[in-house]
Amino acid sequence: MNLTNVRATRPVLNAISVLLLVGVLGVVMFAALCSPLKDDIAWLLYVARRWLAGRELYVDVIEVNPPLIVWISAIPLTLARWLEVTPQFVAMPTFAAIALACAWWSACLLRPIGGLFAARIPVFAVIGSALLIIPAADLGQREHLLVAAFLPYLILFARTLTPTEDARRPGIAAAIAVGVLAALGCALKPQYGLVFAALEAVALRHRLRPWRAAPLAAAATLTGYVGLVALVCPAYLRRAVPMALALYGATDVSFGALFMTSAPLLAAETLALWLWWRDRRLLSCAALLLTGVVFAAVATVICFVDGKDWFYHRLPATVVTVLVLILWAAATMRERSVDRARWRGLAVAAIVVALFCVAAARR
Numbered sequence: 001m002n003l004t005n006v007r008a009t010r011p012v013l014n015a016i017s018v019l020l021l022v023g024v025l026g027v028v029m030f031a032a033l034c035s036p037l038k039d040d041i042a043w044l045l046y047v048a049r050r051w052l053a054g055r056e057l058y059v060d061v062i063e064v065n066p067p068l069i070v071w072i073s074a075i076p077l078t079l080a081r082w083l084e085v086t087p088q089f090v091a092m093p094t095f096a097a098i099a100l101a102c103a104w105w106s107a108c109l110l111r112p113i114g115g116l117f118a119a120r121i122p123v124f125a126v127i128g129s130a131l132l133i134i135p136a137a138d139l140g141q142r143e144h145l146l147v148a149a150f151l152p153y154l155i156l157f158a159r160t161l162t163p164t165e166d167a168r169r170p171g172i173a174a175a176i177a178v179g180v181l182a183a184l185g186c187a188l189k190p191q192y193g194l195v196f197a198a199l200e201a202v203a204l205r206h207r208l209r210p211w212r213a214a215p216l217a218a219a220a221t222l223t224g225y226v227g228l229v230a231l232v233c234p235a236y237l238r239r240a241v242p243m244a245l246a247l248y249g250a251t252d253v254s255f256g257a258l259f260m261t262s263a264p265l266l267a268a269e270t271l272a273l274w275l276w277w278r279d280r281r282l283l284s285c286a287a288l289l290l291t292g293v294v295f296a297a298v299a300t301v302i303c304f305v306d307g308k309d310w311f312y313h314r315l316p317a318t319v320v321t322v323l324v325l326i327l328w329a330a331a332t333m334r335e336r337s338v339d340r341a342r343w344r345g346l347a348v349a350a351i352v353v354a355l356f357c358v359a360a361a362r363r
Contacts, residue, residue: 010119017125024129025096028136032092041073041140045087048073058235064244067233068187068225069142095140096132102148102181103128109155109174115284116330126326127151134319134356137363138312142188147299147316149185150195152178154291154320156214157199161206161287172213179217186218187225191302192316198298202290252307261309262300264359265318268352269296272324275345283331292324311363322356325349 037045048070050061057067076091083090107124110117117123131151135144156170156178170178186192196218200210229236259266276289283289299317306313329349332342 013119014121017122021125021128024132025100028132028139029092029096031136032096032139033089037088037091038138038140041091044069044073045077045091048077052077056235057233058238058240062243064240065142066187066190067229067236068184069145072145092139095144098145099131099139099148100128102151103131106151106155109152109159109170109178113159113285116327116334127323130319130323130326134322134360135312135315136360138315141312141315143312143315146185146188146192147319149181149188150192150295150316151320153182153214153218154199154295155288157203158287158291160203160208160212160214161291170214175213176217179214180221182214183218183221183225186222189302191305192299193222194302195295195298198294199291202294253309255304255307258304258307258309262303262314264355265300265314265321268321268325268356269293269300269317271348271352272296272321272328275328275349276324279328279332282335283328285327285331289324289328292320292327296321296324318356322353325353329353 044065047057047061047063051057051070052074055061057063057070063070073091076094077087079094080087080090104124106127107117107120110123111120131144131148132139135141135147138144156175159170182196186196196215200215203210203212272289273293276286276293280286280290296317299320300314303313303317326349329346332346335342
């Protein structure tokens with residue numbers, strides 16, 4: 001296809017992508033606004049309302065979640081008061097808007113790579129749809145906001161692994177911004193600090209220095225957040241953390257039960273790992289695939305350490321695994337010659353992604 005044909009088809013592709021994303025957003029919002037509010041989200045909005053009314057967090061209101069999620073929940077609650085509408089009708093669109101904003105930023109960060117990512121709107125539509133469809137029943141959970149916040153960091157990290165072209169080298173401002181955003185995502189669930197450690201191990205393997213702008217910004221943000229919590233919300237460290245450590249294990253399930261419910265995700269991650277390993281020297285997006293596989297693996301380990309048989313604990317790993325499979329499939333189909341083995345891989349990847357989407361729709 002020559003350059004003229006590419007330019008001619010791009011507006012059509014952009015229009016189709018926008019229509020598909022708008023359709024997904026409409027269906028998800030209809031379900032979210034017409035269904036009873038998720039119990040976890042409703043509780044956090046209640047806690048935020050008590051806090052805005054002057055109650056002291058973790059003293060007057062018993063809670064074990066980190067303060068940041070309460071502060072975030074206070075934003076749609078305040079907007080709902082100004083607009084004089086039910087908080088649900090502001091909270092759900094707010095959470096969707098956060099996910100889509102992160103998806104758009106991710107698409108912008110991918111665009112300098114070129115190739116598959118040169119067309120920003122279709123890439124945005126794919127990422128945005130994944131961030132809406134997979135967690136549709138758990139829109140606004142900590143894990144949902146967390147994975148959305150981590151995506152720009154993962155993309156910029158993958159770009160640093162292949163700095164052979166000037167276009168692939170992220171700017172200092174972008175690196176600092178994604179580091180801050182990923183740190184705020186980690187602050188929602190501190191266990192995800194393991195992701196930073198795992199990625200730095202990968203960076204060390206690629207002989208990258210650890211004092212890069214993005215991880216330094218993330219470390220500084222997390223340090224500042226801990227200091228802020230100790231200053232304005234000391235009861236969290238004094239009361240909520242010990243209570244969580246003492247009581248959180250009461251809802252644990254056995255390793256066997258958790259393994260069985262996580263089996264589809266583990267199988268999908270194994271497939272993604274195998275596809276990356278087999279084609280790592282053939283595909284230009286191998287660094288992105290590796291970064292996604294590492295994130296999904298660490299997120300799954302965190303899920304097993306938590307020991308909870310709750311889907312939203314598997315949400316970060318599921319979203320990123322789905323995106324990795326879609327990326328591999330798109331990169332493979334872009335190749336001029338696809339052998340029989342890769343056609344089988346494409347079929348399996350398509351089935352896996354479809355099954356995750358169907359499961360999300362059922363939930």
